[in-house]
Amino acid sequence: MANRNLAKRRLHRGKALYKACVNCHGTTKGVAAAPLQRIRQVRSMEWIYKMVQNPARFAYENPKAKAVFEKSRYMKPSYPTFTKSEIIAILDYLDSLPFDSRNYSHRN
Numbered sequence: 001m002a003n004r005n006l007a008k009r010r011l012h013r014g015k016a017l018y019k020a021c022v023n024c025h026g027t028t029k030g031v032a033a034a035p036l037q038r039i040r041q042v043r044s045m046e047w048i049y050k051m052v053q054n055p056a057r058f059a060y061e062n063p064k065a066k067a068v069f070e071k072s073r074y075m076k077p078s079y080p081t082f083t084k085s086e087i088i089a090i091l092d093y094l095d096s097l098p099f100d101s102r103n104y105s106h107r108n
Contacts (some may be wrong), residue, residue, distance in 0.1 A: 014093030029092065029103045034068070037094040037103075045084070048079050048091075052082055 024033040039048060050058045051065055059066040082090070 009061060010017060010089050011093050011096055013086075014089035014091070017082065018090045018093055028097050035094075035103055036091065037099060040091055040095075045088075049084055052087055057079060065106065 018027075018050075021036070022031075024031055025036050027035070028037050047062075048087075050062075055065070055069070059069045072098055088105075
């Protein structure tokens, strides 16, 4: 029961933190930038963390990250600096939502 409550609190925390991201990434559909649901299936946590911490620098250093930015409307996102545990909470929240693979054709 304690693990269930801990998981529920983490999802609630992730949902609250994601409010800083939702205007661009949406929840399960992208808005100005690609949706992030199930991103851990295609990117490592190290990749995700670097992208979130300093996206412009990471895009400069990493051709795949640069390609991600070239597909979106905005080069410089504006969001708070998240810790690794906060990023995990956000991704756990997104992964708990219903998944529709049609919204992720950009990953093919």
